[in-house]
Amino acid sequence: MMLVPGVYKVTWTEPTGTDVALDFMPNDNKMHGTIFFPKWVEEHPEITVTFQNDHIALMEESREKYENYPKLVVPEFANITYVGEAGQNNDSVIDEAPYKGMTDDIRAGRYYDANYQRIQK
Numbered sequence: 001m002m003l004v005p006g007v008y009k010v011t012w013t014e015p016t017g018t019d020v021a022l023d024f025m026p027n028d029n030k031m032h033g034t035i036f037f038p039k040w041v042e043e044h045p046e047i048t049v050t051f052q053n054d055h056i057a058l059m060e061e062s063r064e065k066y067e068n069y070p071k072l073v074v075p076e077f078a079n080i081t082y083v084g085e086a087g088q089n090n091d092s093v094i095d096e097a098p099y100k101g102m103t104d105d106i107r108a109g110r111y112y113d114a115n116y117q118r119i120q121k
Contacts, residue, residue, distance in 0.1 A: 015052045015059035016041050017068055029080040036073055040066030051095075082107050086116045 001009050006027040013019050019036040040062055041048055047062050081103070086093045093116070105111040113119050 015056050016048050017063045026080060026083060031078050031080055032075070034073060034075045036071045038063065038068040038071060040068060042072045084112070084116065090116060092118055
């Protein structure tokens with residue numbers, strides 16, 4: 001959603017109950033985000049270190065089993081160093097764990113082909 005010209009907000013709730021709010025300012029290559037982690041995620045992060053969509057039942061069970069409040073609020077700023085058009089519902093942009101040099105490969109055009117598919121795995 002565009003808040004004002006040049007400022008975009010994206011928000012969602014993760015299966016864990018974690019709320020995320022991101023503000024992008026691409027004209028200035030800046031972004032600000034705030035993550036609101038439920039108490040149980042702070043206390044049991046090992047449960048969430050996975051592709052959560054494959055473990056929705058465990059995330060829902062954990063939200064019910066453990067404390068949700070108080071939330072851990074983590075605000076962060078970042079510089080935008082790459083912008084690309086991956087299209088909608090393209091899970092290939094998030095389906096690999098980071099590796100040393102990954103961001104350099106992406107920025108240099110060694111990671112995605114012209115159709116935004118992974119060049120090599």
